[in-house]
Amino acid sequence: MGSMNETQISQFLLLGISEDPSLQPVLFGLFLAMYLVTVLGNLLIILITISDSHLHTPMYFFLSNLSFVDICFTSTTVPKMLMNLQSHCKFIIYRDCITQMLSFLFFSVLDISLLTIMAYDRYVAICHPLHYTVIMNPRLCVLMVLVFWIANILHISSQGFMVLQLSFCTELKINHFFCEMNQVLQLTCSENFVNVLIMYLLPMVLAAGSLIAILCSYYKILSCIGAISSAQGKYKAFSTCASHLSVVSLFYCTGISIYLSSVVTENTQTTARASVLYSVVTPMLNPFVYCLRNKDIKDAIKIIGTIPQDVSM
Secondary structure (H helix, E strand, O other), X not given: OOEEOOOOOOEEEEOOOOOOHHHHXXXXXXXXXXXXXXXHHXXXXXXXXXXXHHHOOHHHHHHHHHHHHHHHHHHOOHHHHHHHHHHOOOXXXXXXXXXXXXXXXXXXXXXXXXXXXXHHHHHHHHHOHHHHHHHOOHHHHHHHHHHHHHHHHHHHHHHHHHHOOOOEEXXXXXXXXXXXXXXXXXXXXXXXXXXXXXXXXXXXXXXXXHHHHHHHHHHHHHHHHHHXXXXXXXXXXXXXXXXXXXXXXXXXXXXXXXXXXXXXXXXHHHHHHHHHHHHHHHHHXXXXXXXXXXXXXXXXXXXXXXXXXXXXX
């Protein structure tokens, strides 16, 4: 097969999750609804945490950042998919494909980074409650988020530099609904094996490192909870990290299962459909998890809901 460099490639073909024309309107309506729920739900969390002074704490500062990243994370893939479904055109130009691939990777790693910070925050809150306000001071919280943003910018810049060195085969069909990195790299005809290997391994190492850090935090958290004598104290301590643990489990379980299924099965379209779980469904469910399981946010929503009535009186 021949190969093309960056200047010769015009576009990629996204095969999507279904080639049945009768399903296109249904898929468009479904993903549009999910996208709107994701954006509005996460915006609601951001607005609540900003407007309610009782939520100006490290945990909700990290939560608002996570909600912002989730909006960006979903926005890298769903709008383009909706455009393709509506126009029945599945092509994406080379520049947009590479930008989408790097943006999705950037926000997915940043999502994992914020979940790691939130795990550390819960560790300090439960295992060192008397020193929590000293350790998790506003300066440190902002610094941690800023460091992860800068680190991820450097990471994605290196990924971008390496992908621009690759050449691609003439068969430019992507068995996915967006330019997923593994699918794009499978199309390369480049002999630069080292660059391709690093691009594969770097996100895996970052994800594995974050997962290990989260597991270590929760190991210490469970040890501290186990040392609490009263059942009520154990429940109160565990309830403070239940929402975060639910989101972490949802994100990692779907991501790992989809990765393993892509290795086992050869049906890439099935993998593309399963990828909807972590790329679309998980960001949509995050606001529900935090709103339904978090008393502070539910109380803040009730207060906001009563403001118009108080004003009219």
